[in-house]
Structures are given as C-alpha cells and as structure tokens.
Amino acid sequence: MAPSFSSATKLFSFSLLLLTTTMVYEANSQLPLQTTLVFYLQDIATGPNATVSPITGLTGRDWTYEQFGTIFAVDDPVMMSPSPVSAQVGRAQGLLVVSAHDGANVNAVLSIVFTNLQYSGSSIEIQGISRQRESYKELSVVSGTGRFRFAKGYAAFETVFYDPGTAHSVIRLTINLRQS
Template sequence: MASNSIIILSSLIFLVIFTCSKADLGHPKETKMTVYFQDYSGGPNATVIEITDQSIGLLSFTKFGAIFCTDDPVTEEFEESSAQVARAQGIYVTSALDGSNTHVLISIVFTNEEYRGSTLEVQGSSAQFERVREVAVVGGTAKFRFARGFVTFETIHYDQTLHHAVIQCNITVLHY
C-alpha cells in the first residue's frame, strides 16, 4: 500500500513540474531570416576541408564516405564584405553511394549583437545536386531555445578560380 502511495505521489510531482515548466515557456515565437554562407573550398583561407583525404587538389564532394569540416563566415548580405552575423561550423559526410546526398551537421553560431551566444542546430540529408536543399533545424540555444524548423540552402554564386561559393540560407524556426 505504501508503494502505491509513493507511485501516486511521484506521478503527481512529475505532473506539477511538467505543467509548470511548460507554462513558463509561453507561446513559441517564429523567426525568419536570410543569411549567406561564405564558403571557400580551396586556397590559403579555405573554410571547408576534406578530412578523409588530405591530397592536394579539388575536393571530392561526390565520393561516398568523404567527410568534410567547415567553419564558414555567415554574412548579413550576399557580399563577403557585408557584416558577419555568425559562423557555420560543423561537418558533413557524402552519405549516398552515388554521391547525390550529404548528411549535414552544422551549428550556426551567432556572433552579432542581436543573437550573440545563440545557436541553431541543423541536421539532415541534403540533396547536393538540387538547386534548393532543405534540412531540418533540430534545436537551438539561448534566444533560439527549443528551436525547431527548417533551413533551405541555395548556392547562388560560385567562383571556380577562387573556390568561393556563396550559399543563401533561408531560416524558419519556432522557438521560446
């Protein structure tokens, strides 16, 4: 009988804690923004490197199992000289046998005044050869606590000589 009372009391305490913590969060906010990843896949200032094959030359983005590490500056506008708002840091792996998909694990680490210290966690499969790729936002911190949503990536500029790509990132998230 005492054990039933303990189970009932424990359940009641859990319910009170769950209800109170949910009430403290309030209603989710929606944030939409567009930012630009400044991606350098070569040269002395490369922001993405292949970590599975250290050979000199072009990166093998379509080779199954290729793993890349990235730390791209993220700017407010298309131009590289535009104000930097974040860094896109993480890894991605070519995960399809035919090289058509990568698995993306990226943290968008905000550095601008409005969102400094906040992050968005992006994870999922990205179809490399599609013009627009959609990947899930699976979490966030600080101003983006409990974030969920999606991003779309679109390569809008590529300079083969400089190995410089500009990737437009449209973000839509709900958060508390």
C-alpha cells in the same frame, strides 16, 4: 486512515500547477511563435583561406565532394548580405559526410554559432541530407541554444553565386523556426 482531498482542493492544485507551468514557459519563450531569418554563407573550398576542408576519406581514393565516404569540416562565415565584406553575424561550423555511393547526397551536421547582433552566444543546430546536385536544399532545424532554445523548423540553402575558378560559393540560408 489517510487524509483525503476534496474535489475543490484537487481542482485548485491542478489550476495552480497549470498556471505555474504557463508562466515558466512564457518567461523562457524568447522568440515569436514563428521566425524567419535570412543570412549568407561565404563558402571557399580551395586555397589558404578555405572554409571547407576534407579531413578523411576512404583509403586509396580521392577525397572529393563526389567520393563516397569523404568527410569535410566546415567553418563558413555567416554574413548579413551576399557581399563578402558585409557584417558577419557568426559562423556555420560542422561536418559534411558524402553518404551516397554515387556522391549525390551529403549528410550535414551544422551549428550556426552567432557572435554578433541580438543573438550573440546563441546557436541553431541543423541536420539532414543535402542533395548536392540541386541548387535548393532543405534540412531540419533540430534544436538551438540561448535565444533559440527548443527551436524547430527547417533551413533552406540556395546557391546564389558560384565561381568555379576560385571554388567560392555564396549560399543564401533561410531559417524558418517554430518555437516549440
């Protein structure tokens, strides 16, 4: 006959497991329950210092932001303020795919890779549909690494400056995170 555990032993074992799980969660929790971060992307679409570049598209068509099927690589500096000479905290690196036939939407997959401040070595992963013709866009924060491990939330992108002559944009990036 197999040994049986008393109710008290089962309750003690369950309590110990729950306490251990709580302690591990608290030890790994690196952010407050809710966090808001504000940064600025310096986005340059033309010239030798371009930070966004088309890498492929449909054969026989222009590779533009309005053309369905065009894929862009992104490597924008992430800055502390709108000034292009402010402190750089990282890079916004990823892909943009013009995913709507009328060119209105871009599917974005971006990693905010931190190289400065207390978040160095960490990243925030952003993904979703960006409505190109709107100055304010929200995308999902789907994950993160380092200090942002298990983070969820949303990222708001808002154009605060655009110079059509140089194709230079400054985009305010407000990241609202909820630690899961």
